[in-house]
Amino acid sequence: MRLLVVGGGGREHALCWALRQENPEAQLYCAPGNPGTDEIARNLSIATDDLDRLADAADMHGIDLTIVGPEAPLAQGLADRLRAEGRLVFGPSAAAAQLEASKAFAKEIMVAAGVPTAVGQAFSDLSEALAYVERHREPLVVKASGLAGGKGAVVCPTRAEARNAVRAMLETNQFGPAGRTIVIEAFLEGEEISVLAVTNGRDIELLPVAQDHKRLLEGDGGPNTGGMGAYSPVALATPVLLDRVKREVLHPTLEEMRRQGTPFSGVLYAGLMIDHTGAPWVVEFNCRLGDPEAQVVLPLMSGGLTDTFLNVAQGKAPPSMKANGYSAVTTVLASRGYPDAPEKGATIILPESQPYGVTIYHSGTSRGADGVLRAVGGRVFTATAVATSFTEAQRLSREAAVSVGFEGKIFRRDIGWREAARLGQGNAAATAETVRGKTIVTP
Numbered sequence: 001m002r003l004l005v006v007g008g009g010g011r012e013h014a015l016c017w018a019l020r021q022e023n024p025e026a027q028l029y030c031a032p033g034n035p036g037t038d039e040i041a042r043n044l045s046i047a048t049d050d051l052d053r054l055a056d057a058a059d060m061h062g063i064d065l066t067i068v069g070p071e072a073p074l075a076q077g078l079a080d081r082l083r084a085e086g087r088l089v090f091g092p093s094a095a096a097a098q099l100e101a102s103k104a105f106a107k108e109i110m111v112a113a114g115v116p117t118a119v120g121q122a123f124s125d126l127s128e129a130l131a132y133v134e135r136h137r138e139p140l141v142v143k144a145s146g147l148a149g150g151k152g153a154v155v156c157p158t159r160a161e162a163r164n165a166v167r168a169m170l171e172t173n174q175f176g177p178a179g180r181t182i183v184i185e186a187f188l189e190g191e192e193i194s195v196l197a198v199t200n201g202r203d204i205e206l207l208p209v210a211q212d213h214k215r216l217l218e219g220d221g222g223p224n225t226g227g228m229g230a231y232s233p234v235a236l237a238t239p240v241l242l243d244r245v246k247r248e249v250l251h252p253t254l255e256e257m258r259r260q261g262t263p264f265s266g267v268l269y270a271g272l273m274i275d276h277t278g279a280p281w282v283v284e285f286n287c288r289l290g291d292p293e294a295q296v297v298l299p300l301m302s303g304g305l306t307d308t309f310l311n312v313a314q315g316k317a318p319p320s321m322k323a324n325g326y327s328a329v330t331t332v333l334a335s336r337g338y339p340d341a342p343e344k345g346a347t348i349i350l351p352e353s354q355p356y357g358v359t360i361y362h363s364g365t366s367r368g369a370d371g372v373l374r375a376v377g378g379r380v381f382t383a384t385a386v387a388t389s390f391t392e393a394q395r396l397s398r399e400a401a402v403s404v405g406f407e408g409k410i411f412r413r414d415i416g417w418r419e420a421a422r423l424g425q426g427n428a429a430a431t432a433e434t435v436r437g438k439t440i441v442t443p
């Protein structure tokens with residue numbers, strides 16, 4: 001079998017890793033990949049937005065199945081392009097990817113489908129948006145409608161802050177084209193979870209539920225990022241809650257997408273806020289696996305991923321998937337200055353080996369002609385640990401994060417603090433509180 005993974009981050013390293021485990025003999029390609037995927041796949045030096053060259057590569061290497069990691073090429077129509085050429089692809093069409101690429105569109109779909117989500121409205125006119133802010137009660141959330149790498153939502157405790165965010169998007173274009181249309185919505189209180197549903201547009205199989213840590217700083221402070229760490233499974237996500245999520249969120253959304261003539265196939269990622277009554281509210285939809293969620297979810301599958309991707313790419317129902325019963329925690333190692341202006345170029349020292357169950361996935365790394373591994377992106381690695389208990393996985397992930405060395409490394413030591421508090425282990429929440437506002441630099 002010839003497989004192509006599109007993307008070059010930690011999620012794609014985890015995808016390649018899982019696919020390689022299942023298919024030791026496969027020809028596995030990754031475009032563009034990274035120094036981590038280079039060890040288990042053949043990297044193709046093609047950017048994810050170069051649809052022509054990706055299609056040529058699929059042709060040249062006789063690819064049987066392409067799995068698209070990031071949202072941008074999906075929104076640009078990579079899946080449509082490959083399908084038009086008769087190739088099997090796991091990932092939605094450009095029209096269906098609008099569920100992530102346009103928050104205004106996602107809101108319309110949710111309203112039409114009766115899916116619980118924050119009351120809100122889309123604007124491209126500055127004065128109309130400012131007038132809406134004046135009428136809105138505090139706190140409120142201002143979001144760039146387009147793709148902004150997880151950094152396009154501004155939670156505003158006051159209307160004054162919301163006015164600033166609106167101006168930054170619609171007046172001074174600080175979010176670029178992504179912020180030409182914005183969504184202003186009510187603030188939802190509760191605990192967030194990431195529910196990843198594999199779907200052919202009608203049938204659903206859920207991956208193990210994960211919890212991301214979007215804020216930069218320990219104790220969930222600081223700006224939003226692409227994600228600073230995650231764990232899975234999440235005790236909050238009971239079977240009863242997940243049945244409700246399927247019934248109230250996933251099935252109505254998929255039905256509405258079919259009704260509009262843009263059926264969604266691939267991974268429908270529902271970012272949910274679970275309120276104090278246990279009810280789910282949609283914060284956002286994504287059209288692909290999460291990063292870093294993939295780095296905890298994929299290692300928990302007991303095989304069958306390739307078969308699942310293949311079936312969905314053929315329009316068939318995803319086969320039922322089983323988790324292996326372990327727990328996983330991943331810690332993101334980022335460069336000082338992330339998310340605004342990460343430092344680049346630091347030399348990396350990776351330990352020769354890691355304890356059993358620990359995998360270091362590469363994200364923003366590059367190996368120079370001199371053979372030296374350097375940090376080149378905001379998020380540089382994710383350190384995943386899989387263990388028989390959450391507590392053990394948390395400890396191993398943290399230790400793995402410490403073991404990787406580069407100048408300016410930052411990471412959160414409190415990944416999973418809500419789960420630890422839920423399990424009654426120590427006073428993790430209190431610990432997180434005391435360090436609020438501090439970023440941990442290389443120990």
Ligand code: AMP
Nearest residue numbers: 118141150153185186187188214283284
């Ligand atoms: P988004 O870009 O929509 O995924 O938002 C990024 C993050 O901002 C979310 O993961 C939440 O933590 C926060 N957020 C976005 N919308 C809301 C909302 N309506 N209420 C509370 N928090 C929100």
Ligand code: GLY
Nearest residue numbers: 226227290291292
């Ligand atoms: N970790 C959040 C995302 O992938 O969008």
